[in-house]
Structure formats: structure tokens, C-alpha cells
Amino acid sequence: MLKGMMMDRQLSIPAVMDYAADVHPDRRIVSSTVEGGLHDQSYAQARDRIGQLAHALVAMGVRPGDRVATLAWNGYRHFELYYAVAGIGAVCHTINPRLFPDQIAWIIQHAADSVLCFDLTFLPLVSALRPRMPEGIRLVALTDAAHRPDLPDVAVYEDLLAGQPTRYDWPDLPEDTAAALCYTSGTTGAPKGALYSHRSSLMHAFSVVLGAPGSFGAGQRILPVVPLFHVNAWGLPYSAPLAATDLVFPGPRLDGASLWDLMQGQGVTAGWGVPTVWAGLIDEMRKRGAAPDRLHTLLIGGSAVAPAMIRALEVEFGIEVLHGWGMTELSPVGTVSRPVPGQDAEARIAARIPQGKRLFGVDLKIVAEDGAPLPKDGQAAGELLVRGPQVIAGYYNDPAATAKAFDEDGWFRTGDVARITPEGDLVIVDRTKDLIKSGGEWISSIDLENAAVSHPAVAMAAAIAVPHPKWDERPLLAVVLRAGAVVSEAEILAHMAQTMAKWQLPDEVAFVDAIPMTATGKMSKKDLRVQLKDHYATPRG
Numbered sequence: 001m002l003k004g005m006m007m008d009r010q011l012s013i014p015a016v017m018d019y020a021a022d023v024h025p026d027r028r029i030v031s032s033t034v035e036g037g038l039h040d041q042s043y044a045q046a047r048d049r050i051g052q053l054a055h056a057l058v059a060m061g062v063r064p065g066d067r068v069a070t071l072a073w074n075g076y077r078h079f080e081l082y083y084a085v086a087g088i089g090a091v092c093h094t095i096n097p098r099l100f101p102d103q104i105a106w107i108i109q110h111a112a113d114s115v116l117c118f119d120l121t122f123l124p125l126v127s128a129l130r131p132r133m134p135e136g137i138r139l140v141a142l143t144d145a146a147h148r149p150d151l152p153d154v155a156v157y158e159d160l161l162a163g164q165p166t167r168y169d170w171p172d173l174p175e176d177t178a179a180a181l182c183y184t185s186g187t188t189g190a191p192k193g194a195l196y197s198h199r200s201s202l203m204h205a206f207s208v209v210l211g212a213p214g215s216f217g218a219g220q221r222i223l224p225v226v227p228l229f230h231v232n233a234w235g236l237p238y239s240a241p242l243a244a245t246d247l248v249f250p251g252p253r254l255d256g257a258s259l260w261d262l263m264q265g266q267g268v269t270a271g272w273g274v275p276t277v278w279a280g281l282i283d284e285m286r287k288r289g290a291a292p293d294r295l296h297t298l299l300i301g302g303s304a305v306a307p308a309m310i311r312a313l314e315v316e317f318g319i320e321v322l323h324g325w326g327m328t329e330l331s332p333v334g335t336v337s338r339p340v341p342g343q344d345a346e347a348r349i350a351a352r353i354p355q356g357k358r359l360f361g362v363d364l365k366i367v368a369e370d371g372a373p374l375p376k377d378g379q380a381a382g383e384l385l386v387r388g389p390q391v392i393a394g395y396y397n398d399p400a401a402t403a404k405a406f407d408e409d410g411w412f413r414t415g416d417v418a419r420i421t422p423e424g425d426l427v428i429v430d431r432t433k434d435l436i437k438s439g440g441e442w443i444s445s446i447d448l449e450n451a452a453v454s455h456p457a458v459a460m461a462a463a464i465a466v467p468h469p470k471w472d473e474r475p476l477l478a479v480v481l482r483a484g485a486v487v488s489e490a491e492i493l494a495h496m497a498q499t500m501a502k503w504q505l506p507d508e509v510a511f512v513d514a515i516p517m518t519a520t521g522k523m524s525k526k527d528l529r530v531q532l533k534d535h536y537a538t539p540r541g
């Protein structure tokens with residue numbers, strides 16, 4: 001093999017901000033703050049503060065490889081931590097504050113965090129968990145002296161930065177140095193840690209810009225509702241500075257009205273987040289009779305996007321929907337819709353129902369139960385496996401989970417069941433554990449939910465399997481109606497029968513006030529099974 005004769009320069013996260021500050025120093029990072037009001041700084045200012053933060057962390061005694069945890073909303077200080085922590089060779093460990101306190105305590109112990117940085121919102125949580133944290137952990141409140149919390153031994157972020165030099169001489173780290181850590185939400189078993197490197201984070205960031213180019217570039221202002229505290233806000237903290245794009249961080253206020261106001265006030269052009277958040281925004285747009293003026297794209301993923309939501313956004317409001325699929329273990333984006341210019345409305349909607357095409361660097365395959373590869377013909381469905389430079393090679397300090405996560409060729413098992421069309425579109429059928437097995441045939445809970453929410457009276461729907469003596473399992477559908485709507489079970493079933501076979505229709509529709517949600521904004525089928533356990537006793541059909 002003839003070796004290329006190129007410089008051996010390593011991919012590095014702090015180089016992203018140095019680049020942004022050199023090439024487009026005046027692009028903005030706007031944040032809706034926990035303390036109230038908007039904060040607005042340029043990339044050049046952010047780079048200076050990141051340098052100061054790096055000095056402050058080293059002065060605190062943070063060493064390469066240490067885990068620096070965060071419990072924080074989407075905002076500029078959280079963003080700065082992403083860069084400064086990774087830049088000094090330490091690991092930015094984002095923690096999802098929506099997890100149960102027990103899980104958070106477990107994660108902090110498992111990661112052996114040495115510093116925890118938190119927004120004031122989470123002061124009660126941090127106080128309660130403090131006795132269960134690793135000995136010697138240092139606490140940093142992400143605020144200024146005026147808002148110093150009333151808790152002993154807590155450093156204040158702005159005090160730490162004050163007076164520090166703005167330039168930090170970043171060490172030349174090998175690009176496979178760990179940079180960030182994020183635990184899965186542990187809906188099945190203990191949370192598992194994905195430990196990203198500088199290289200994987202940048203490969204992912206490049207691929208995201210290439211896969212969703214319409215959200216990026218000069219003049220574009222992107223609002224990540226997807227959190228910095230989970231799945232790296234889909235890579236936006238790295239992609240946006242690379243691609244000259246303004247960031248608008250929503251802080252703690254994620255309801256439809258707050259998002260509408262922030263998008264309108266800041267001229268946001270694209271929003272990225274999970275379907276439930278956009279359902280709130282759609283309600284608000286209907287109430288006000290308009291979308292925010294400059295908003296042209298919503299990238300939606302994390303759960304399947306119902307065709308009814310795509311239709312509402314595309315047809316009622318002229319907003320381009322991009323459907324994305326991914327996982328914590330993939331950094332996280334795996335696939336995204338690729339718009340084809342010139343399609344009519346129906347073709348546009350149909351093209352966005354699949355979860356999109358793979359990003360560069362993400363290889364996809366589907367396999368049968370025996371591991372044999374299945375054709376990408378849009379018909380065959382099997383477990384989805386992935387590989388690529390932005391896919392984990394193992395879980396952090398978890399050999400047992402790692403042993404189960406890969407096939408013999410080293411592909412990562414996603415636990416999702418999917419089809420892949422000849423055109424390369426990924427169609428997620430279901431999570432393996434959420435599929436409903438009836439009389440030897442599989443029913444997709446996602447298909448049932450999409451059929452139900454296309455009824456105008458239905459706000460939300462979730463399908464689960466109920467054990468059945470004859471059919472093994474039958475579907476039970478939980479439905480939340482829109483405020484004031486009245487509709488019978490028979491009407492919902494008749495509506496669903498327009499798109500689903502009779503044997504696939506649910507045996508029962510349970511009308512509920514709310515569907516339990518997970519810490520990452522997905523419908524929690526596990527909790528729903530508990531909530532609906534009384535319906536199990538007397539299967540119909």
C-alpha cells in the first residue's frame with residue numbers, strides 16, 4: 001500500500017470555533033435565558049469566552065479524560081462548555097434533567113463526574129442529589145454573581161471566567177480522544193453511555209450539513225429545540241458554526257407560544273426537534289393564523305412523524321418538513337429526507353413519510369431473525385443495523401451491554417425494524433419491542449398511530465400489544481382527543497379502516513387524558529402498558 005503524503009493534522013472540536021471566529025466572526029448566538037431576557041453574542045465573543053472557560057476549568061483542576069457533567073437547557077453557556085471541556089481533552093457529559101432523579105444519580109456515579117455545571121432551574125434537583133454524588137465533585141452554577149444560588153461550595157460560572165485570558169493554546173489531541181458523553185434514556189434497563197470522540201463529532205457535523213443543507217448558511221438562523229442535554233442537539237452546536245449559521249437557543253421555554261414568539265422575534269428560518277414540540281407550535285400557528293414570518297423548514301425526528309403533521313405544516317403553512325431518524329449511539333442523526341424540487345403537494349407529503357436517506361458515513365442494512373441480509377426492495381422488513389465513523393463501537397464502561405449490541409461483523413444493532421426502498425429511503429416499521437404480533441403477522445404500532453391521528457378529532461394516539469389467547473397479541477389503541485372533540489370508537493375505527501387491513505385494526509380504543517412521555521419526548525409504551533393494564537384482562541375479538 002502506498003501511503004498518502006499529507007499532513008497528519010487531527011480533527012479537533014475547538015478548531016471549529018477558531019474557524020467560525022476567523023471566517024464569520026459576526027454570526028450570532030442568541031439565547032433565551034433562564035434568568036429571563038435574551039442574550040446575544042457573536043461567534044468571535046463565544047470563542048473568547050470558550051478560551052476563558054478552558055483556563056478556568058484547568059485552574060479548577062480539571063484534567064484530560066475527566067468528565068464534566070451538565071444539567072442545562074439550550075443556551076450559550078451550555079454551548080461554551082461543549083467546546084472548552086472537549087478542547088482541554090476532558091469529556092462534556094450532558095445529562096438529561098427529565099430522567100428520574102434516581103437515574104440521574106446513577107448516571108453521575110457511573111460516569112464518575114468530577115464537575116457538575118447546572119442551570120438555576122435544576123438547583124432543587126442538584127441539592128437533593130448532592131449526597132449521592134461522587135465524593136469531591138465540584139458544582140458550578142451557570143449564572144452570574146447577581147443570581148448566585150444559596151447553596152454552599154458552589155462556584156459561579158461568570159466569576160470563573162472573569163479575568164481569564166481569552167486565548168487558550170489548545171493541546172494537539174489525537175482525534176480519537178473522547179470529547180462528549182451521553183447516556184441513552186434507559187427505557188429498557190439501565191442507561192448506557194455513548195462516548196463520542198473529536199473525530200466522530202466532526203464527521204457527524206459534516207454529514208449533517210451535507211444531508212440537510214437548506215437549514216445552513218449565511219442568513220439562516222436555526223433554532224434547536226432538540227436539547228443540548230441529550231443527543232448533542234443533533235450535532236447543531238458543531239454544524240452551525242462550521243456553516244456560518246446563527247443559533248437561536250430557546251432556553252427552558254418550549255411551549256408553542258414561546259417558540260412562536262422567539263422564532264418571529266429572531267427571524268428564525270429553521271427549527272429542529274421532536275414531533276410533540278411541533279404539535280404545540282402547529283396549535284399556536286393555527287391560533288394566530290400564521291407561521292413565524294421567516295420560518296421555512298422544520299426538521300423532525302426522534303419519533304415517527306405522522307403524515308397528518310407533515311400535511312399540516314406543508315399544506316396549511318408552506319413549511320418544508322424534513323423527517324429524520326437517529327439514535328444516541330449514532331451521534332445521533334442517521335437519515336434525513338432529501339427534498340426533490342418541483343414536486344406537487346401530495347408527492348411532497350408522500351416523500352416525507354419515510355425517515356429519509358442515510359447520511360454520508362452511515363451504512364444501513366436490514367437482516368432477518370437469523371442475521372441473513374434482506375433485500376432493499378421496500379417490501380422486506382427486518383432489524384436495522386448500522387456502521388460508520390459516527391457510530392459507537394461499544395458502550396462506556398459496560399461490557400455486558402456492549403456484548404449484545406453488535407453482530408459478528410461489527411455492525412451496531414439498532415433494535416428498530418425497518419424497510420429500505422430501492423431509492424434508499426429508510427422506513428422505520430417499529431421498535432422491535434413495540435411491534436404487535438397477531439396470528440403470526442406483525443402489526444406496526446407506528447402505522448396504527450399514523451392512521452388514528454389522521455382523524456381530525458384525534459390529538460395523539462399510541463398503540464400497544466395486549467396478550468390474546470387465540471392471536472398471541474392484539475392491538476389496543478390509546479387516544480387523546482383534541483379539546484372539545486367528540487367521536488366514538490366506531491368512528492375512529494371506520495376512519496382507520498380506510499388505510500389499514502381489518503385484522504390490523506385495534507380491538508379496542510381507550511380514550512385517555514394524556515399519553516405518558518419519556519425523558520426524550522417519545523411516547524412511553526412501557527408506562528402506557530402499566531396505565532392500561534386493566535384493559536388486558538378481558539381481550540375482545
Ligand code: AMP
Nearest residue numbers: 301302303304324325326327328428520
Ligand atoms: P434516542 O437514542 O433517544 O435518540 O432514541 C432512538 C430511537 O428513537 C430509535 O432507535 C427509534 O426507535 C426512535 N426514532 C428516532 N427517530 C425516529 C423516527 N423518525 N421515526 C421512528 N422512530 C424514531
